[in-house]
Amino acid sequence: MAWVYLGVAGLLEIVWASAMKHSEGFTKLWPTIISLVGMVASMILLSISMKTLPLGTAYSVWTGIGAAGAFIFGIVILGEQASFGRIAAAVLIVSGLILMKLSDNSA
Template sequence: MAWFYLVIGGMLEIGWAVGLKFSKGFTEVVPSIVTVILIILSFYFFSQAMKRISVGTAYAIFTGIGAAGTAIIGMVFLGEYVSFFKILFIVLLLACIICLKLASNQQEQSVRDAK
């Protein structure tokens, strides 16, 4: 369940990061309120995930999901610049997130085996 919470928190991070753009420096009321709600929910799920996942792994994955997702949303929906290298590095970031998850599973299995 912790990994589910971490993914939800990361996805909500995408929402609040994009929301910051639409809030225009918190000068637009409705986007600002939505952004603050998404920030609170994002950190709630992130904190729940850290009850079971180490802080380093959880934070790296949380921010990685947010960074990659926000960059993709920016390119696909907000007309931001797209380049081969930008896509390559987003793919590499996602690959690193997957590898962190796999490495974390191996560590958890080793801890269980030792008990």
Template structure:
């Protein structure tokens, strides 16, 4: 269950990172409220996952999911570059996440 909560927390991190752009500097009320709700839910799910997962592993995976997901969103929907160097960097993050998961004691 902890790994599932960590995955959900990572997805919510993608949501609030993308949502920050939609808030237009926190000047748009609905996107701002949704972004803040995603932030709170993401931290809450991470906190619950940390009951059983190692701190360093869980935090790195949480931020990794958020980072990779946000970059992929930017490439797919915001016209950001999909250069070989960027894709290689994403691949390294994914490999790091996989390695942390495979070496975690739980």
């Protein structure tokens, strides 16, 4: 169950980062609220997952999901650049997440 909590926490990290982008420096009300609620919920779920998962595993996977997800959101939704180097970096992040999951036998 810890991995489910961690996965949802990672998805919420994408939500709050995306909302933060749209908040324009916390000057727009609804994106600011979504960002702040997403941050708190993400942190709560991360902390719950850390009851079972090792710190290094949980934090690495959480930040990796957020980083790769925000990268994909930026390209697909915001029209950001999709260069070979940026895509290769995202593939390496996702590969690291997969390896982290496969090498963890705590939960």
